[in-house]
Amino acid sequence: MDALNVYAAKLAPQQESLAPGHRACQGCAELLAVRLVAKTLGRDYIIANATGCLEIVTSSFPHSAWQVPWIHVAFENAAAVASGVEAGIKSLKKKGRYPVDRKITIVAQAGDGGTVDIGLQALSGALERGHDFIYICYDNEAYMNTGIQRSSSTPYGAATTTSPAGKESIGQVTMKKNVAEIAVAHDIPYVATASPSYPFDLMEKVRKAADMEGPAYIHVLAPCPTGWRMAPNLAVSIGRLAVETKVFPLYEVVNGEYRMTVQYKHHRPVKDYLKPQGRFRHLQEKEIEFIQQYVDASYEKLLKKIAMSEG
Amino acid sequence: MHKVRNLGIEVSLGISEAVKLADVDAIAAYPITPQTHIVEHLSELVADGELNAEFIPVESEHSAMSVCAGTAAAGARTYTATSSQGLALMNEILFIIPALRLPIVMTLANRALSGPISIWNDHSDLMSVRDTGWIAIFAENGQEAFDLTLQSFKIAEDHRVLLPISVNIDGFTLSHVIEPHEFLSQEEVNEFLPPYQPLVQLNPDKPVSMGMVGIPEIFFEAKKAQDVALIESKAVIKEVFKDFGDRFGRYYNVIESYRTEDAETLLLTMGSISETAMEAIDVMRDEQGRRVGLLRLRLWRPFPVDELREMVKGVKTLAVIDRAVSFGGTGGPVAGEIRSALYSTADRPYVASFIAGLGGRDVTVKDFMDMAALAEKMEAEGEIHEYKMIGVRE
Ligand SMILES: Cc1ncc(C[n+]2csc(CCOP(=O)(O)OP(=O)(O)O)c2C)c(N)n1
Ligand code: SF4
Ligand SMILES: [Mg+2]
Numbered sequence: 204m205d206a207l208n209v210y211a212a213k214l215a216p217q218q219e220s221l222a223p224g225h226r227a228c229q230g231c232a233e234l235l236a237v238r239l240v241a242k243t244l245g246r247d248y249i250i251a252n253a254t255g256c257l258e259i260v261t262s263s264f265p266h267s268a269w270q271v272p273w274i275h276v277a278f279e280n281a282a283a284v285a286s287g288v289e290a291g292i293k294s295l296k297k298k299g300r301y302p303v304d305r306k307i308t309i310v311a312q313a314g315d316g317g318t319v320d321i322g323l324q325a326l327s328g329a330l331e332r333g334h335d336f337i338y339i340c341y342d343n344e345a346y347m348n349t350g351i352q353r354s355s356s357t358p359y360g361a362a363t364t365t366s367p368a369g370k371e372s373i374g375q376v377t378m379k380k381n382v383a384e385i386a387v388a389h390d391i392p393y394v395a396t397a398s399p400s401y402p403f404d405l406m407e408k409v410r411k412a413a414d415m416e417g418p419a420y421i422h423v424l425a426p427c428p429t430g431w432r433m434a435p436n437l438a439v440s441i442g443r444l445a446v447e448t449k450v451f452p453l454y455e456v457v458n459g460e461y462r463m464t465v466q467y468k469h470h471r472p473v474k475d476y477l478k479p480q481g482r483f484r485h486l487q488e489k490e491i492e493f494i495q496q497y498v499d500a501s502y503e504k505l506l507k508k509i510a511m512s513e514g
Numbered sequence: 515m516h517k518v519r520n521l522g523i524e525v526s527l528g529i530s531e532a533v534k535l536a537d538v539d540a541i542a543a544y545p546i547t548p549q550t551h552i553v554e555h556l557s558e559l560v561a562d563g564e565l566n567a568e569f570i571p572v573e574s575e576h577s578a579m580s581v582c583a584g585t586a587a588a589g590a591r592t593y594t595a596t597s598s599q600g601l602a603l604m605n606e607i608l609f610i611i612p613a614l615r616l617p618i619v620m621t622l623a624n625r626a627l628s629g630p631i632s633i634w635n636d637h638s639d640l641m642s643v644r645d646t647g648w649i650a651i652f653a654e655n656g657q658e659a660f661d662l663t664l665q666s667f668k669i670a671e672d673h674r675v676l677l678p679i680s681v682n683i684d685g686f687t688l689s690h691v692i693e694p695h696e697f698l699s700q701e702e703v704n705e706f707l708p709p710y711q712p713l714v715q716l717n718p719d720k721p722v723s724m725g726m727v728g729i730p731e732i733f734f735e736a737k738k739a740q741d742v743a744l745i746e747s748k749a750v751i752k753e754v755f756k757d758f759g760d761r762f763g764r765y766y767n768v769i770e771s772y773r774t775e776d777a778e779t780l781l782l783t784m785g786s787i788s789e790t791a792m793e794a795i796d797v798m799r800d801e802q803g804r805r806v807g808l809l810r811l812r813l814w815r816p817f818p819v820d821e822l823r824e825m826v827k828g829v830k831t832l833a834v835i836d837r838a839v840s841f842g843g844t845g846g847p848v849a850g851e852i853r854s855a856l857y858s859t860a861d862r863p864y865v866a867s868f869i870a871g872l873g874g875r876d877v878t879v880k881d882f883m884d885m886a887a888l889a890e891k892m893e894a895e896g897e898i899h900e901y902k903m904i905g906v907r908e
Contacts, residue, residue: 283580
């Protein structure tokens with residue numbers, strides 16, 4: 204499947220494992236991304252889900268949106284629960300008490316809060332132990348489920364309910380934590396960033412991650428109209444702008460080798476990305492300029508790593 | 515015919531051998547004194563290929579219990595062990611395991627909760643998780659620890675139960691001592707305890723959603739179902755105790771009694787101090803001719819209310835010895851439980867609540883004799899009290 208081929212849609216699996224009728228907000232790009240992952244993996248996968256929007260909107264008893272086995276235990280432990288599912292099945296397979304003939308992909312999925320803050324320890328433990336699973340972080344850049352509080356994945360300058368913009372503050376004053384790089388530091392076989400605005404790129408990465416032995420980490424930017432204070436019809440285009448402005452480059456790291464998977468010759472200024480979003484509305488030219496410089500510098504750093512991999 | 519095989523072995527290792535005989539599929543644990551010897555030995559057994567199981571060396575107890583949730587949900591027979599701070603770190607997940615009806619077996623090497631930090635024994639760790647919905651059983655010696663570990667898998671995994679169990683052993687005073695054990699053979703255990711057959715499991719052939727959101731229209735019903743399951747597990751526990759006894763000759767009861775015939779005063783203990791208490795009873799009976807006896811509470815949850823009511827009939831004084839404090843409360847946690855269990859009964863005994871042996875403080879034969887005498891005096895004088903601490907310097 205060519206990542207940017209417009210005809211690739213025809214090749215995508217018809218089967219859905221995430222049923223319609225879940226309770227996500229209109230225009231939620233997180234659920235769009237989840238649906239693409241579900242399409243890619245079909246029916247042979249098992250999910251360990253962290254507490255958060257995704258769990259709440261898909262599992263209100265007795266209505267489950269999941270047509271694959273799914274377990275939710277708590278907020279910070281999706282990686283640990285997935286480790287257990289993987290290890291349990293491995294053990295049962297060895298003893299002939301679980302179907303051995305097919306590969307079942309184990310997926311841990313969590314929001315940015317469940318990953319970069321409270322779940323970071325469990326994630327690190329699971330990556331370090333080398334379980335054969337995919338961890339997918341759906342990053343909507345705040346604790347959305349509890350009402351848009353800041354996380355360490357909230358970008359500089361964004362207003363949230365616990366990093367409000369005011370006379371004395373421009374909103375979030377810290378830089379977004381780069382968990383994809385933390386995952387890379389665990390020396391695991393596969394790390395990637397992805398976006399539902401680039402569906403085939405995302406699906407290809409999920410496929411690769413599933414086919415690989417050992418842990419894989421995919422960090423998905425999931426625009427959230429509710430929390431980002433924008434119109435629901437903008438989620439997909441904002442996701443594209445994040446890539447076109449270098450704010451969220453799409454790349455993968457296969458066995459330590461970096462590669463940009465979506466490339467643009469010319470990039471747009473970050474203000475094109477910031478402007479449509481209410482959470483950045485209060486920013487002045489000066490701050491936008493600061494963000495531009497930071498984005499440029501981060502992008503340069505990434506390019507160096509890619510150059511080193513190619514070199 | 516059951517053949518006897520005796521072996522002198524550290525109690526922790528005896529428990530590991532029971533776990534091995536149970537042929538567990540998965541173990542996830544994090545080291546904490548005094549639980550360490552159990553999981554060290556299990557890692558060895560796995561490393562040597564003597565136990566065919568996945569050993570997941572997690573980065574915390576929170577993850578240990580979370581991994582156990584995953585392995586058990588996948589349908590694997592699952593074991594873990596912890597103590598004190600480790601149990602406290604698991605706390606959040608402990609509540610979720612019985613709600614998910616996952617039959618995990620956990621050894622709890624009882625140790626005081628910090629602070630001040632202490633590695634020594636009392637029951638404050640278990641008491642802090644009283645209302646998590648786990649079955650909680652006490653072993654008093656190595657043989658019991660071995661036997662009850664095996665029986666716990668059978669109880670937990672019974673489809674009428676499907677609840678997690680903690681098997682409590684006193685840290686150090688029991689976990690680290692060498693005791694004679696009568697082991698069972700693999701064939702005997704296989705017959706008693708066939709592989710775990712999950713009722714539901716995570717399997718793409720039959721997808722299920724576990725741990726869904728409990729909206730107000732359903733949450734209460736889910737909780738009631740959980741409570742009923744725990745209460746009704748007592749019948750299965752007794753059934754398994756009997757089956758085990760019939761096979762191997764060692765019978766267990768939800769409350770054990772010692773020289774209680776015609777007793778006017780009963781002591782009530784949990785855990786390994788019961789053995790010292792039995793000595794005290796012998797002295798009081800044989801040398802002083804006093805009508806005293808001992809109840810040893812084996813099953814802490816579900817609380818054996820009916821059995822207790824039956825066993826204290828005609829008793830004048832009941833002295834309950836707790837190994838934990840309910841700060842600012844109305845009695846030790848066990849005494850509080852017993853007072854409420856007996857409140858509505860007609861001829862209830864006078865219940866004295868003593869707190870002893872915190873953080874490894876010795877409880878001696880003399881202490882038990884003093885407590886029996888004090889309780890009788892308090893009964894005679896009709897003293898109204900909440901609780902008294904015994905053996906503390908003031
Ligand atoms: C231990 C614990 N602390 C706090 C919470 C409350 N809580 C539930 S979801 C959530 C935020 C989720 O944020 P994120 O992981 O980013 O997912 P999102 O809802 O944004 O998709 C919080 C704080 C909890 N359930 N458990
Ligand atoms: S709050 Fe955001 S992430 Fe959550 S369901 Fe709504 S749009 Fe999706
Ligand atoms: Mg979030």
